[in-house]
Amino acid sequence: MANRRSVMSTSVEPPSSSNNDPLRELFEACKTGDIVRVKKLVNPQTVNARDTAGRKSTPLHFAAGYGRRDVVEFLLATGASIQARDDGGLHPLHNACSFGHADVVRLLLEAGANPNTRDNWNYTPLHEAAIKGKVDVCIALLQHGGDANIRNTEGKTALELSDSAARPVLTGDHRKEELLEAARSGAEDRLVALLNPLNVNCHASDGRRSTPLHLAAGYNRNRVVQLLLQHGADVHAKDKGGLVPLHNACSYGHFEVTEMLIKHGANVNAMDLWQFTPLHEAASKSRVEVCSLLLSEGADPTLLNCHSKSAIDVAPTRELQERLAYEFKGHCLLEASRQADPTKVKKYLTPDVVNFKHPYTGDTPLVRITNLLKNKQVNLGLQIRPLYLSSALAHAAPPTPSTAWATQRSMFSKPFVTSSPLYSAPMRTPLSIGLLGGHYRSRFTAPMGSSLFSH
Structure with missing residues (x-):
């Protein structure tokens, strides 16, 4: 560990600049972000040149480690290898993550950098960011497929080595209440900025302990529901009362949300702690269209809740009761x-x-x-x-x-x-x-x- 840390502490330090050495001048320009000099010095022979006097870093290693986004962008466009490794097996992405350059990290990831690449000690970019407490970088990595469960050579995950600032990101608790509020209110941009695989199914700390999908479904936030489902939201997640998001959508008669949840595998006969199904919720509140949708997808109106009442029993009008019975029989046929x-x-x-x-x-x-x-x-x-x-x-x-x-x-x-x-x-x-x-x-x-x- 100590040797590996000492490697990282000098991994982006270029050798002394020299007016007589074009390569050293290039490395220095990448370090300082002098895009004009970089453009003059880079050509197909130098774009992936190695610092033979140091750790064999490339120009992209230096630019990424020092957070020079413009230089990184230019180097990538000129043919710099995003997969180049230095003597320690570090990629340019490791450098950008270790020093907390979130904008460069996103640029590299969008250009195809592997978020789970490992160095010679099996440290991933997420290990680097977590150890240094780089919150924004951790979020960016997770949003692009970073795996928090990978273990390094010593058997440690990013969470186990994380700084206190980064730990909530890796447990799914970072700005959780903001995420839940974004789901409830339909604030798509804010939701996307905060969302990652570790918090997409977070539960509120109080109240009904709803997930973002519970809130978006209950408040009829169609686009937010779609985004959450695309990012892996669990349609089977239960709140404090055992309700799944489908219960919420059906209770309020949100047809399109109900349809989306079912298409993503929601159980139309799921029961809460009181054995109420989504159809109980819809029928009891005369959500006629939602009732028809549920029945067409296999909902059973004869299932009994804890009061020995079926969805047909709780329908407030005889007309709806007869309709439920008729449609159920028709779908069975x-x-x-x-x-x-x-x-x-x-x-x-x-x-x-x-x-x-x-x-x-x-x-x-x-x-x-x-x-x-x-x-x-x-x-x-x-x-x-x-x-x-x-x-x-x-x-x-x-x-x-x-x-x-x-x-x-x-x-x-x-x-x-x-x-x-x-x-x-x-x-x-x-x-x-x-x-x-x-x-x-x-x-x-x-x-x-x-x-x-x-x-």
Whole structure:
């Protein structure tokens, strides 16, 4: 450790300048930031020249270590190697980090410098910044993929070696309250400046112990929610009451936020400490559109909370209760049709939902099954007999429960009933019945000259 520290203390010191040595003049110009002299002295042969009298540093090592951003930018544009190592294995990024030049650090990172490169002692740039308490540099490294868990040759992480000033950055507590407030208020620029992988899921120290995503979801900050998700915010994080961000979005009826959270893997049936689901939250407050979205994504309105109440039970109006029950049953039938599961189709198939349409895709059970037949190129008609009933009922106007279920019993009890009044030709498939009933849309038509089903 001592030898390594002594190496770092002199790693950017150039040799004495000499008017008779162009290379030493170049190193001196890089040290002082004399961009005019640098431009005169740099050429393809000197841009990556080594200080043979010192630690074999390059011009970029010197410019980075002394924080000369203009010189660094020029050297990079002229072909300076961002991966060059000195005698100690240090890259220019190590130098910039060790001396706290955050603007140069960002420039090097954006130019492709590896934030987790290691020197001969396995110190990363983050080790350098943390040891020296360079807070802004630590943040920049973390925002560009710096790994705080890498251990040096002595087995120490950046956190274990960190100065007291840098430690909160590595624990996720640095300016945490500002970050939470930025998420709540929708201050995107402030959020981006503070956000890094170690604080994206920080919890408030008081109140409900919300995360930034809880606050952004509850306050309908669409863009902030998007930014947080892009930076790794946890959709499953729980606050003090066990609520996930989806509970917050649904409780306040924020449709777009709800949709984003679900697309990023939020559990639509997550329960808080009182077994309330997001659907309980939405239904109890008559968030009708959010309820429909949740149901379309698999939310179960029959789950009971700690008071033995389902989402249907807590809906304040009979109209909403009936809608929840109807949409749930319809989505169950759609899913059964998609899975080609005869048992489930039979369970959920009733005249009131046989023509149920998905609220966002417009799919019906028949569309789902014809999609399956088309994609599989297999005639599954004789195996999925409940579909005959759905296809027939789809153009029976209107079927009564008694006749419908009488037909179903007949169809389920025999391999195929050609004498049924619903079928006049032998060996009809659900698809042909649906076609005759006018329930097959042109967008699913097979290409000319091709067969929808294989033999």
